[in-house]
Amino acid sequence: MNSYIPKRADAFLLLKKYTRKDGLIRHALAVEAVMAHFAKRFGEDEEKWRVIGLVHDLDYDLYPEEHCKKCVDLFREHHWPEDYIRAVISHGWGICTDVKPESNLEKTLYAIDELTGLVASAALVRPSKSILDITAKSVKGKFKDKSFAAGVDREIIKKGAEFLGMELPELMTEVIRGMQPVAADIGLKGNL
Numbered sequence: 001m002n003s004y005i006p007k008r009a010d011a012f013l014l015l016k017k018y019t020r021k022d023g024l025i026r027h028a029l030a031v032e033a034v035m036a037h038f039a040k041r042f043g044e045d046e047e048k049w050r051v052i053g054l055v056h057d058l059d060y061d062l063y064p065e066e067h068c069k070k071c072v073d074l075f076r077e078h079h080w081p082e083d084y085i086r087a088v089i090s091h092g093w094g095i096c097t098d099v100k101p102e103s104n105l106e107k108t109l110y111a112i113d114e115l116t117g118l119v120a121s122a123a124l125v126r127p128s129k130s131i132l133d134i135t136a137k138s139v140k141g142k143f144k145d146k147s148f149a150a151g152v153d154r155e156i157i158k159k160g161a162e163f164l165g166m167e168l169p170e171l172m173t174e175v176i177r178g179m180q181p182v183a184a185d186i187g188l189k190g191n192l
Contacts, residue, residue: 004079004080004081005048005081006051006078006080006081006084007047007051008047008050008051008054010051011050011051011054011055012054014055014058014074014078015028015054015055015058018058018059018061018062018074019057019058019060019061019062020061020062021061024057024060024061026120026185026186026187027057027116027117027120027186028053028054028055028056028057029054029182029185029186030116030120030179030182030186031053031054031056031057031109031112031113031116032050032051032053032054032182033053033178033179033181033182033186034053034112034116034174034175034178034179035049035050035052035053035105035108035109035112035178036049036050036053036178037174037177037178038108038112038174038178039105041174042104042108044104044105048084048105049105049108051084052084052087052088052105052109053109055071055075055088056088056091056109056113058071058074058075058088059071059074067092067096068088068089068091068092068095068096068097069089069096069097071085071088071089072085072089075088086099086106087103087105087106087109088109090102090106090109090110091106091109091110091113093110094156095153095156101163107160107163107164108164110156110159110160110163111157111159111160111161111163111164111166111171112160112171112175112178113156114152114153114154114156114157114160115152115157115160115171115172115175116175116179117149117151117152118139118142118143118149118152118157119131119134119139119172119175119176119179120179120186120188121142121148121149121152122134122138122139122142122148122149123188123190124188125142126138126190128190128191128192129188129190129191130183130188130189130190130191130192131176131179131180131183131186131188131189131190132180132183132188132189132190132192133190133192134176135173135176136168136169136170136172136173136176137169139172139176140168140169140172143157143168143172157171
């Protein structure tokens with residue numbers, strides 16, 4: 001039985017070891033913050049949710065063709081618990097894994113991963129270039145425009161909202177709230 005429980009500092013060091021691109025680091029920090037926000041909202045283990053959010057794309061930069069597969073080996077090399085590994089790989093369900101999100105943590109990660117990208121993109125096209133003054137209504141408008149942030153899979157976001165029993169505007173609002181405290185760290189403080 002593995003008794004090692006990764007802490008945030010461990011997760012950040014691992015992220016930096018396998019992730020070189022600044023944009024991917026900012027995405028990891030955004031997902032971490034939103035996972036922490038939802039953990040508080042649901043009364044869950046904030047540190048665990050934060051750690052999983054931070055490393056959810058651990059293999060994406062160096063092993064994009066093996067996303068959600070190579071990370072299993074990387075985590076096991078570092079003696080990570082199996083439930084952490086399962087949570088990470090479940091966010092690729094239907095895309096690159098067949099591990100369906102089941103726990104509240106897994107469903108949340110699945111729901112918010114793509115949405116953080118859409119919210120960040122929507123913030124960057126605002127005059128303020130800031131996450132601090134964006135609304136769910138603004139994000140919803142961008143969500144409907146399929147040519148905007150075309151790489152964002154809207155179906156995953158819809159399915160994730162269903163998993164959490166949330167309407168899209170509510171999910172968008174909570175993701176925005178989760179990202180706002182780390183606005184400077186993720187390059188979205190803007191010029192307010």
